[in-house]
Amino acid sequence: MTLWLYSEGDAARGMGHLSRCLAYAQVWRQSGGDVRWVVDGDAAARGMLGGECVAWHAWQQMPPLPDCGEDVAIVDSYSATLDTLRQISGHAGRTMFLDDTERLAYPDGLVVHAAPGVGVDRGEARWARGPAWQPLRPAFAEVPRRSDVVSAITRLLVLMGGTDPRGLTSRMVALARQAYPRADIHVVLGSAEVPEPAGCTVHCRLDAMAMRDQMLAADLAISAAGQTVCELARCGTPAILIGVADNQQKQLREWPILGTAVAAGWWHDAQLDEQVLAALAAVTAPETRYAMAQAGQDAVDGQGVARALAWLKGETS
Structure with missing residues (x-):
């Protein structure tokens, strides 16, 4: 089973999308799965994803699609059209959308909206809300409890x-x-x-x-x-x-x-x-x-x- 990651990142838009997608990629690969990236990015993004299998182009309106119904997809984009999301969802076994602004009524899949607070679920997708769904990198999976603090900030x-x-x-x-x-x-x-x-x-x-x-x-x-x-x-x-x-x-x-x-x-x-x-x-x-x-x-x-x-x-x- 292959995980397809659709994302974007550059000096102007920042690297946040790529950073959190890397968290999924690392854990998926550790479990024995394959990872394919489709990314709209610049030289900085290429440096960040060095060693990954990446198709580099502006995919947000005409994406390459999974060719196996068992493959799954994660989409992390502020500019992909709703039609594009429907295409990806229709070709992948399961599709997850990362959302920060409740920007669309998403098609069939799971929307991860990890910001705190409440909101209005829209579209066919199920919404998973709250920081418990935040995609942190593996290094943050196990962290010691902060049991005390210093009296003065040093x-x-x-x-x-x-x-x-x-x-x-x-x-x-x-x-x-x-x-x-x-x-x-x-x-x-x-x-x-x-x-x-x-x-x-x-x-x-x-x-x-x-x-x-x-x-x-x-x-x-x-x-x-x-x-x-x-x-x-x-x-x-x-x-x-x-x-x-x-x-x-x-x-x-x-x-x-x-x-x-x-x-x-x-x-x-x-x-x-x-x-x-x-x-x-x-x-x-x-x-x-x-x-x-x-x-x-x-x-x-x-x-x-x-x-x-x-x-x-x-x-x-």
């Missing part, structure tokens, strides 16, 4: 997205330094083309295990409000969130309601610096950060990939 992690599309990293490092002048500040960059900020330790192109270790070591993170938020929650790392893309609106609203993070606002807010400093001040107390850590690890158990692949294999309904 290590802070800055994560503004793999390609830092809004150019916020240096600015956030400066704000972190202003709020916590004695803390060690660590930054993770997904591309060597992103300028390295001064006054911090920079880590570039970390694999999943190294990223997990950075999150576990941090007392607090400043993060873009993408899927990295789920990895931080899994590690029990309290977070200050900044929206850097339109599809992050629900993340920015719902994670603070769950109690795992504080929303500082949007990248284009005129008073963003002041809002970030206020958010950093709001999590100074260790009891506040402890409650955030517990809420995050309660919400995300790291088994989202296993749940999804069990459905694709027909082991669950």
Whole structure:
């Protein structure tokens, strides 16, 4: 049985789609299955998927289709048309759609909408909602419980997205330094083309295990409000969130309601610096950060990939 992965990613759109699809691919392959990718992407995407079997082209209106009725498919796209999704669903044994914005009334299959909060299910597909379905990479499947927190913040992690599309990293490092002048500040960059900020330790192109270790070591993170938020929650790392893309609106609203993070606002807010400093001040107390850590690890158990692949294999309904 082959898993077909339809996705997209580049410097402009980010690598979030590809990152979460890689989580499915790795676990599927570990169970003995084959993986075929169909990707609309650039050189950065090619680097990320090095070693994978990939057909590279803009597939969103005319996709190559599974040629065996036993094959299954995952579609992770903001631009694929409904007709394209119907074609894929009609040729695959089972099809799963990853959705962040409730953008379509999906055809027959399973829609995974992993953001917190409620919504309206549309279309023929069954909807699976909530962070328990988030496709975390295998390194995050087993994570130690954060049993306590330090009294003062001594290590802070800055994560503004793999390609830092809004150019916020240096600015956030400066704000972190202003709020916590004695803390060690660590930054993770997904591309060597992103300028390295001064006054911090920079880590570039970390694999999943190294990223997990950075999150576990941090007392607090400043993060873009993408899927990295789920990895931080899994590690029990309290977070200050900044929206850097339109599809992050629900993340920015719902994670603070769950109690795992504080929303500082949007990248284009005129008073963003002041809002970030206020958010950093709001999590100074260790009891506040402890409650955030517990809420995050309660919400995300790291088994989202296993749940999804069990459905694709027909082991669950």
